[in-house]
Amino acid sequence: MIRIATLGPHGSDGYRAARQYSPDAELLLYNRIPDIINAFLKEEVDFAFVPIYNTREGEIKEYFRLQELLSSGYWIDNLVLPIHLSFGCLKQENASFSPANIIGRGSVFKQCEDYISEHYPDATLMSVPDIAVAMKDIKDNNRLDFGIVDSEELLLEHGFEIRDREIAAHNRTRFAILGENLSGSTGYDATAVITRPLKDRVGMLVDILGEFTSRGINILDLRSENDIKTQKLQIYLEIEGHIGNESLQKALKTVEEEVIQEEDSLRLLGSFPRVDMRVKKINTFGFIGTGAMSEWFADRLENEGYRTFLTGRSTILSPEEMIPDVDVVIICVPISVTVATIQQYGPLLKDGQALLLLAGESEQTLKAAEECTSQGVELMLVHNLWGPQAQSMKDKNATVVRTPRSGSFCSEFEAFLYKHGADISQDSPTQHDLLMGVGQKLPTTISTALAMTLKQHAIACSDIGTHSTLTSLYGILAMARIHNQNPRTYAEIMATGGDGRKIVRSFAENLLQIVAMAEDQKIAELCEIIESSRSHLSPEFLAEHMKRSRAVDSVLTKAAR
Ligand SMILES: NC(=O)C1=CN([C@@H]2O[C@H](COP(=O)(O)OP(=O)(O)OC[C@H]3O[C@@H](n4cnc5c(N)ncnc54)[C@H](O)[C@@H]3O)[C@@H](O)[C@H]2O)C=CC1
Numbered sequence: 001m002i003r004i005a006t007l008g009p010h011g012s013d014g015y016r017a018a019r020q021y022s023p024d025a026e027l028l029l030y031n032r033i034p035d036i037i038n039a040f041l042k043e044e045v046d047f048a049f050v051p052i053y054n055t056r057e058g059e060i061k062e063y064f065r066l067q068e069l070l071s072s073g074y075w076i077d078n079l080v081l082p083i084h085l086s087f088g089c090l091k092q093e094n095a096s097f098s099p100a101n102i103i104g105r106g107s108v109f110k111q112c113e114d115y116i117s118e119h120y121p122d123a124t125l126m127s128v129p130d131i132a133v134a135m136k137d138i139k140d141n142n143r144l145d146f147g148i149v150d151s152e153e154l155l156l157e158h159g160f161e162i163r164d165r166e167i168a169a170h171n172r173t174r175f176a177i178l179g180e181n182l183s184g185s186t187g188y189d190a191t192a193v194i195t196r197p198l199k200d201r202v203g204m205l206v207d208i209l210g211e212f213t214s215r216g217i218n219i220l221d222l223r224s225e226n227d228i229k230t231q232k233l234q235i236y237l238e239i240e241g242h243i244g245n246e247s248l249q250k251a252l253k254t255v256e257e258e259v260i261q262e263e264d265s266l267r268l269l270g271s272f273p274r275v276d277m278r279v280k281k282i283n284t285f286g287f288i289g290t291g292a293m294s295e296w297f298a299d300r301l302e303n304e305g306y307r308t309f310l311t312g313r314s315t316i317l318s319p320e321e322m323i324p325d326v327d328v329v330i331i332c333v334p335i336s337v338t339v340a341t342i343q344q345y346g347p348l349l350k351d352g353q354a355l356l357l358l359a360g361e362s363e364q365t366l367k368a369a370e371e372c373t374s375q376g377v378e379l380m381l382v383h384n385l386w387g388p389q390a391q392s393m394k395d396k397n398a399t400v401v402r403t404p405r406s407g408s409f410c411s412e413f414e415a416f417l418y419k420h421g422a423d424i425s426q427d428s429p430t431q432h433d434l435l436m437g438v439g440q441k442l443p444t445t446i447s448t449a450l451a452m453t454l455k456q457h458a459i460a461c462s463d464i465g466t467h468s469t470l471t472s473l474y475g476i477l478a479m480a481r482i483h484n485q486n487p488r489t490y491a492e493i494m495a496t497g498g499d500g501r502k503i504v505r506s507f508a509e510n511l512l513q514i515v516a517m518a519e520d521q522k523i524a525e526l527c528e529i530i531e532s533s534r535s536h537l538s539p540e541f542l543a544e545h546m547k548r549s550r551a552v553d554s555v556l557t558k559a560a561r
């Protein structure tokens with residue numbers, strides 16, 4: 001039979017948590033967390049339950065002791081128990097009972113602080129390690145002026161009368177479950193680690209966190225504590241992902257070897273299914289289009305606990321079969337076939353589902369979607385301004401074009417982008433298309449023309465590098481990036497319709513005009529043009545973009561490492 005160590009007595013929160021986890025287990029009840037941990041270390045039990053956080057009390061300090069377990073066990077799971085506290089006393093006639101003393105386990109007084117200060121501000125609070133013994137004493141000595149705080153079940157079991165129920169609302173305690181073996185991956189896990197007491201070093205904490213951020217790994221919890229003996233800082237982290245995950249392993253290795261720079265400075269407490277307090281309405285996403293961008297998003301959505309299906313022209317599961325089974329359909333195909341794809345599959349969506357368009361053109365795309373889907377289908381367009389080679393969406397731009405039919409499913413997807421650090425702009429369809437003319441169409445066109453020109457004049461790559469200026473470097477970098485990715489992506493960008501086209505046209509006209517002026521030595525006129533344009537390009541704009549350029553540098557340098 002399974003044996004579990006937990007906080008007693010019979011009927012307490014620790015008892016109920018362990019019972020809920022395993023109704024048939026033998027429960028060994030203790031009064032103190034260190035005793036539970038000892039029982040576990042001595043292998044007297046299979047599992048141990050340790051309260052680590054309460055929604056009203058906050059962190060329960062003793063859980064830093066979890067680190068002691070490392071030699072022989074892991075944190076393998078969690079249980080969140082709603083706590084319903086009641087106030088009781090011995091049965092008596094006195095209707096306006098006003099106790100001189102109130103007893104309870106230490107933790108409950110913090111949880112029901114508001115209730116006690118409002119109703120019994122003059123009572124003496126007595127915290128007891130063993131509530132069962134205290135209850136027996138009250139009964140044996142007929143202590144009528146004692147009030148007791150605990151669960152209704154426990155109060156009734158010991159023959160007390162209930163005076164008030166639910167005296168602390170929204171009261172939940174999270175218990176850590178410790179077991180012998182590391183738990184396997186469920187696909188929606190978190191990992192807990194703790195550092196050794198760390199030597200003082202400027203920026204250590206920021207550098208540790210940066211290793212996770214740059215890899216797009218979310219940190220769920222961060223706590224710190226001064227080691228009692230050395231007074232050095234110890235950091236506890238709860239991170240999204242299972243310890244088997246390669247990217248998480250790399251981040252931890254870099255933190256240990258390159259940031260803290262000490263062997264065995266990180267201790268793994270364990271991996272466990274993520275504790276999620278948020279309300280999620282979406283369960284499943286179905287993609288139409290099995291390209292690189294669909295795979296990129298599907299991976300990250302799976303990591304958030306959603307189920308995803310990828311379908312296309314040659315998958316076993318067809319889009320027609322997939323659509324009735326998902327909450328959200330995402331169309332993610334080349335821009336030039338997006339409208340036709342919407343027209344083909346849009347009519348198959350039913351009210352209550354959502355259609356998300358991941359596409360680089362907005363006006364025609366949304367118009368087609370509005371026309372060929374039912375009114376009760378949610379609609380939104382998202383244009384992520386990064387490619388599938390990006391490690392994360394942290395600090396990268398995304399535009400979201402909401403429609404009057406964007407509802408809670410769309411908001412949940414937007415919340416997913418926000419959570420992962422994307423910089424979101426809300427655009428209208430025409431605003432998006434016009435600004436993509438500037439942000440995408442024009443730079444792509446210039447880069448393509450520049451590369452053609454270099455080739456035409458047989459300029460070698462090595463000469464471009466050695467002869468670039470600080471200013472020209474970025475244009476060259478853009479050209480190099482574009483020519484090392486999928487050409488179809490960039491051909492599609494240049495070919496899209498919409499308001500962006502006028503940006504490229506005007507540019508081409510202005511270019512020819514400037515070339516003519518330059519060849520005619522019209523220096524004063526050229527200066528005038530620059531001066532006049534400068535009013536649009538303020539020093540603040542320049543400073544902000546220098547900052548961004550440095551961020552690009554650091555991303556590219558890291559990627560190359
Ligand atoms: N690749 C990138 O860097 C980015 C792409 N996007 C957008 O994501 C969307 C998809 O791009 P990727 O995944 O990169 O493209 P991709 O070329 O890797 O994949 C496109 C998918 O669509 C399918 N497909 C092609 N023609 C089709 C047709 N006639 N009918 C049905 N399916 C067809 C392909 O088989 C493939 O599965 C595009 O709208 C693009 O604008 C957005 C941001 C970045």
Ligand SMILES: O=C(O)C(=O)Cc1ccc(O)cc1
Pocket residue numbers: 359360384385386387481489493
């Ligand atoms: O990574 C880059 O530089 C890109 O330009 C990626 C990209 C490609 C296509 C888009 O519609 C948006 C972004």
